[in-house]
Amino acid sequence: MTPSQERNGRNAMAHRLRSPQDLAGGLLISVIALSGFWLARGWEAGTLAAMQAGFFPRLVCVLLLAMGLATMVRAVTADGPVAFGWAWRPSVAITVAVLAFAVLLDRLGLVLAILALIGIGGFAGRPLRPAPFTALWAGLATGCVAIFSWGLGLPLQIWP
Incomplete structure (x- = not known):
């Protein structure tokens, strides 16, 4: 790959990422959800009719993961603010x-x-x-x- 092709590839990637702040937020939410799944790995979920201790934590993690993924999709589909420093x-x-x-x-x-x-x-x-x-x-x-x-x-x- 020539240097100009490599530069164009990087520029194309930069143009596809329209909201770095949404990407960072989506990644953070997804990491929290995956951590919750890992922490609740030993809890029985049960069924909808007979819920056990792990049912609600897993449900919350599924919803968090869905929101994180939706936020990351938004990072490439909608314009948004640039990522600033950490508060x-x-x-x-x-x-x-x-x-x-x-x-x-x-x-x-x-x-x-x-x-x-x-x-x-x-x-x-x-x-x-x-x-x-x-x-x-x-x-x-x-x-x-x-x-x-x-x-x-x-x-x-x-x-x-």
Whole structure:
């Protein structure tokens, strides 16, 4: 292959990829889905009539994988923004908030773990003023207690 043919081949590939940001997002979603499949590999799925522990995680992974593939197809079919740098602060804030919620749920209870989740997650963007922060916390805590503790009867500790 001559150098001009090689350059033309690379240019053709660059023209086919119309949205690098969609490609990166689709790859990330697909990797998360495939990781979920791998983590749930030992769980029995059962059938639609008799679901077991692995049914819902696999269903979520199938849907995630479908969305990731659709997003990657969009990268070659629709124009989109170019891929920019990684937003580290929101990524770290959301990750730390979810981990703090998981650690604090048993120790402090659902209501205070949600408070920590919202407080730490607030560092991902603009901080909320006190009134919207309190409204968000109260609404989310009330909804979670109503759904998970009262509605589903899960044995969650609500307060410390």
